Amino acid sequence: MPSPRILILGATGGLGRALHRHLAAHFETTSWGRAELDFEKPDSISARLAAHPFDVLLNAAGMTSPDACEVQPERALLANAVAPQILAECCHARGARMIHFSTDYVFSGVQRDLWFEGDETVPVNVYGRTKLAGEKAVLKASPSALVARVSWLFGPDKPSHPDSIIQRALETDELSAVADKISVPTSNADICGWIEQLIIRHPTTHGLLHLCNSGVASWHSWAEAALAIAAGLEVPVKTTTVQPIELASLTQLKAPRPLLTVMSNAKCQSLLGGEIRNWYDALEEYLVQKYQPQ
Ligand SMILES: NC(=O)c1ccc[n+]([C@@H]2O[C@H](COP(=O)([O-])OP(=O)(O)OC[C@H]3O[C@@H](n4cnc5c(N)ncnc54)[C@H](OP(=O)(O)O)[C@@H]3O)[C@@H](O)[C@H]2O)c1
Numbered sequence: 001m002p003s004p005r006i007l008i009l010g011a012t013g014g015l016g017r018a019l020h021r022h023l024a025a026h027f028e029t030t031s032w033g034r035a036e037l038d039f040e041k042p043d044s045i046s047a048r049l050a051a052h053p054f055d056v057l058l059n060a061a062g063m064t065s066p067d068a069c070e071v072q073p074e075r076a077l078l079a080n081a082v083a084p085q086i087l088a089e090c091c092h093a094r095g096a097r098m099i100h101f102s103t104d105y106v107f108s109g110v111q112r113d114l115w116f117e118g119d120e121t122v123p124v125n126v127y128g129r130t131k132l133a134g135e136k137a138v139l140k141a142s143p144s145a146l147v148a149r150v151s152w153l154f155g156p157d158k159p160s161h162p163d164s165i166i167q168r169a170l171e172t173d174e175l176s177a178v179a180d181k182i183s184v185p186t187s188n189a190d191i192c193g194w195i196e197q198l199i200i201r202h203p204t205t206h207g208l209l210h211l212c213n214s215g216v217a218s219w220h221s222w223a224e225a226a227l228a229i230a231a232g233l234e235v236p237v238k239t240t241t242v243q244p245i246e247l248a249s250l251t252q253l254k255a256p257r258p259l260l261t262v263m264s265n266a267k268c269q270s271l272l273g274g275e276i277r278n279w280y281d282a283l284e285e286y287l288v289q290k291y292q293p294q
């Protein structure tokens with residue numbers, strides 16, 4: 001069977017960039033950003049896609065800031081649900097496979113230690129509601145599509161929580177982070193490896209799949225882990241201690257956030273075989289590459 005041609009959407013995003021770098025080494029890969037395909041111009045999507053040959057479409061584009069989505073719900077709906085539906089319809093019509101990225105924010109975050117793929121979804125903000133609408137629309141329009149839910153991404157292509165806490169610790173020893181919000185930090189590099197396997201070894205896997213590292217963390221424990229690793233790498237942070245605070249104290253946030261959204265990766269582990277590593281090990285590898293590149 002010939003190697004599939006890949007089209008990645010979200011070329012300027014953290015995950016999209018990582019996917020391009022990883023997959024272009026294995027497949028004929030094209031990446032488009034907003035300039036090539038604007039999700040807020042839904043009427044242009046079908047014709048644009050029809051003019052480009054591909055076998056697998058990876059949609060890592062979307063409106064990803066919960067606060068921006070909360071104040072611009074119409075734009076969020078276009079980017080996170082309307083455009084993905086059109087993409088899925090196009091994929092279905094041409095027999096291409098769609099892999100669409102979604103989020104742990106589809107869950108309520110209430111009274112649950114671990115969320116499985118089949119669990120009830122009750123998002124608490126516009127971002128989560130539009131992403132959930134996108135999931136449903138994609139799976140309905142293209143039964144062969146795979147919706148990959150990810151959480152708390154980090155990696156070299158876009159600064160995220162560990163990068164910003166280390167940056168702040170270079171300047172001050174007075175740091176705080178939310179301790180009552182729990183999920184799973186996940187390495188973009190690890191996601192790239194899983195997606196490669198899903199393309200090569202599991203071309204017919206479809207439906208919902210949680211793609212996250214193992215273990216759990218709060219924003220607070222994730223921050224302290226990043227600082228401890230950085231200090232061990234002789235990054236001159238002024239402290240490795242972070243003051244724990246409650247999410248409710250962040251009154252400037254426009255969108256409510258779900259508190260407990262740890263996703264089970266058991267389905268992914270059994271599909272791909274082998275153990276999925278803990279987020280801490282992936283974070284350590286990322287920070288070693290960042291601060292002590294060979
Ligand atoms: N980051 C996380 O912690 C996290 C957690 C859970 C789920 N996810 C999901 O994972 C996926 C990738 O996230 P990410 O962190 O890589 O996102 P990101 O860095 O914010 O990148 C989003 C991408 O989407 C593009 N985009 C936004 N609006 C668009 C529009 N109207 N038309 C076309 N492109 C548009 C952006 O282009 P511009 O650069 O032009 O804005 C960018 O390329 C998303 O589906 C997200 O919901 C992320």
